[in-house]
Amino acid sequence: MVRNSAAMSTPDAQHDIDIAKVTQRAKDIEDKLPKLRQWMAHGKIMLDLVKDYWAGRYRDVPYWVISAVALALLYVLNPVDVIPDVILGIGYLDDATVVAFCLKLIERELQKYKDWKAAQTPDGKEAVKVIDV
Numbered sequence: 001m002v003r004n005s006a007a008m009s010t011p012d013a014q015h016d017i018d019i020a021k022v023t024q025r026a027k028d029i030e031d032k033l034p035k036l037r038q039w040m041a042h043g044k045i046m047l048d049l050v051k052d053y054w055a056g057r058y059r060d061v062p063y064w065v066i067s068a069v070a071l072a073l074l075y076v077l078n079p080v081d082v083i084p085d086v087i088l089g090i091g092y093l094d095d096a097t098v099v100a101f102c103l104k105l106i107e108r109e110l111q112k113y114k115d116w117k118a119a120q121t122p123d124g125k126e127a128v129k130v131i132d133v
Protein backbone atom coordinates (compact mmCIF):
# COMPACT_ATOMS: atom_id res chain seq x y z
CA MET A 1 0.00 0.00 0.00
CA VAL A 2 1.67 3.22 -1.18
CA ARG A 3 0.26 6.60 -0.37
CA ASN A 4 0.09 9.63 -2.69
CA SER A 5 3.69 10.52 -3.60
CA ALA A 6 2.90 14.27 -3.75
CA ALA A 7 2.11 14.17 -0.03
CA MET A 8 5.33 12.33 0.88
CA SER A 9 7.35 15.46 1.67
CA THR A 10 6.15 15.95 5.26
CA PRO A 11 7.56 14.30 8.40
CA ASP A 12 4.25 12.44 8.76
CA ALA A 13 4.73 11.13 5.23
CA GLN A 14 8.17 9.72 6.11
CA HIS A 15 6.59 8.04 9.11
CA ASP A 16 4.00 6.45 6.79
CA ILE A 17 6.75 5.31 4.42
CA ASP A 18 8.64 3.65 7.30
CA ILE A 19 5.50 1.86 8.51
CA ALA A 20 4.72 0.73 4.96
CA LYS A 21 8.26 -0.67 4.61
CA VAL A 22 7.87 -2.67 7.81
CA THR A 23 4.53 -4.13 6.76
CA GLN A 24 5.73 -4.87 3.22
CA ARG A 25 8.90 -6.56 4.51
CA ALA A 26 7.21 -8.34 7.42
CA LYS A 27 8.17 -11.77 6.05
CA ASP A 28 11.85 -10.76 5.82
CA ILE A 29 11.73 -9.47 9.39
CA GLU A 30 10.01 -12.64 10.63
CA ASP A 31 12.67 -14.76 8.88
CA LYS A 32 15.43 -12.85 10.66
CA LEU A 33 13.85 -12.90 14.11
CA PRO A 34 14.60 -16.59 14.88
CA LYS A 35 18.29 -15.70 14.77
CA LEU A 36 17.56 -13.47 17.72
CA ARG A 37 15.87 -16.30 19.62
CA GLN A 38 15.65 -14.50 22.94
CA TRP A 39 13.90 -11.56 21.29
CA MET A 40 11.72 -13.43 18.82
CA ALA A 41 8.47 -13.27 20.81
CA HIS A 42 9.03 -9.59 21.51
CA GLY A 43 9.81 -8.84 17.89
CA LYS A 44 6.70 -10.71 16.79
CA ILE A 45 4.43 -8.69 19.06
CA MET A 46 6.14 -5.47 17.91
CA LEU A 47 5.54 -6.51 14.31
CA ASP A 48 1.91 -7.32 15.12
CA LEU A 49 1.53 -3.86 16.68
CA VAL A 50 2.75 -2.19 13.48
CA LYS A 51 0.55 -4.41 11.30
CA ASP A 52 -2.56 -3.72 13.42
CA TYR A 53 -1.78 0.01 13.42
CA TRP A 54 -1.29 0.08 9.66
CA ALA A 55 -4.48 -1.88 9.05
CA GLY A 56 -6.38 0.53 11.31
CA ARG A 57 -7.36 -2.15 13.82
CA TYR A 58 -5.40 -0.59 16.70
CA ARG A 59 -4.92 3.17 16.84
CA ASP A 60 -4.84 3.72 20.62
CA VAL A 61 -1.09 4.21 20.57
CA PRO A 62 1.06 7.34 20.52
CA TYR A 63 2.67 8.30 17.26
CA TRP A 64 6.18 8.06 18.74
CA VAL A 65 5.63 4.42 19.78
CA ILE A 66 4.80 3.30 16.25
CA SER A 67 7.78 5.28 14.96
CA ALA A 68 10.14 3.71 17.51
CA VAL A 69 8.90 0.19 16.74
CA ALA A 70 9.06 0.71 12.97
CA LEU A 71 12.60 2.09 13.17
CA ALA A 72 13.76 -0.74 15.46
CA LEU A 73 12.32 -3.37 13.12
CA LEU A 74 13.84 -1.66 10.08
CA TYR A 75 17.20 -1.66 11.85
CA VAL A 76 16.87 -5.42 12.47
CA LEU A 77 16.11 -5.88 8.79
CA ASN A 78 19.07 -3.79 7.63
CA PRO A 79 21.99 -6.10 6.74
CA VAL A 80 24.49 -3.22 6.91
CA ASP A 81 24.34 -2.06 10.50
CA VAL A 82 26.82 -1.34 13.30
CA ILE A 83 27.87 -5.00 13.60
CA PRO A 84 27.30 -6.81 10.28
CA ASP A 85 25.04 -9.83 10.70
CA VAL A 86 27.52 -12.10 8.91
CA ILE A 87 29.96 -11.92 11.84
CA LEU A 88 29.31 -15.18 13.67
CA GLY A 89 28.44 -14.99 17.32
CA ILE A 90 28.10 -11.24 17.67
CA GLY A 91 26.54 -10.22 14.38
CA TYR A 92 23.08 -9.94 15.90
CA LEU A 93 24.18 -8.30 19.13
CA ASP A 94 23.43 -4.79 17.92
CA ASP A 95 20.04 -5.91 16.57
CA ALA A 96 19.15 -7.41 19.95
CA THR A 97 20.32 -4.24 21.68
CA VAL A 98 18.13 -2.04 19.49
CA VAL A 99 15.10 -4.30 20.06
CA ALA A 100 15.76 -4.40 23.83
CA PHE A 101 16.09 -0.61 24.00
CA CYS A 102 12.88 -0.15 22.02
CA LEU A 103 11.04 -2.64 24.25
CA LYS A 104 12.12 -0.75 27.36
CA LEU A 105 11.08 2.54 25.78
CA ILE A 106 7.58 1.33 24.82
CA GLU A 107 6.99 -1.04 27.75
CA ARG A 108 3.69 0.50 28.96
CA GLU A 109 2.24 0.96 25.49
CA LEU A 110 3.20 -2.57 24.50
CA GLN A 111 1.38 -3.93 27.56
CA LYS A 112 -1.73 -1.94 26.58
CA TYR A 113 -1.49 -3.43 23.09
CA LYS A 114 -1.07 -6.97 24.46
CA ASP A 115 -4.14 -6.46 26.68
CA TRP A 116 -6.11 -5.20 23.67
CA LYS A 117 -4.93 -8.12 21.57
CA ALA A 118 -5.93 -10.60 24.28
CA ALA A 119 -9.39 -9.03 24.38
CA GLN A 120 -9.75 -9.65 20.64
CA THR A 121 -9.62 -13.44 20.98
CA PRO A 122 -12.89 -15.29 21.75
CA ASP A 123 -11.55 -16.95 24.91
CA GLY A 124 -9.72 -13.83 26.13
CA LYS A 125 -6.31 -15.51 25.96
CA GLU A 126 -3.43 -14.06 24.04
CA ALA A 127 -2.99 -15.48 20.56
CA VAL A 128 0.80 -15.52 20.88
CA LYS A 129 3.10 -16.42 23.73
CA VAL A 130 4.43 -13.20 25.20
CA ILE A 131 7.51 -12.94 27.39
CA ASP A 132 7.53 -10.02 29.82
CA VAL A 133 10.44 -7.60 29.64
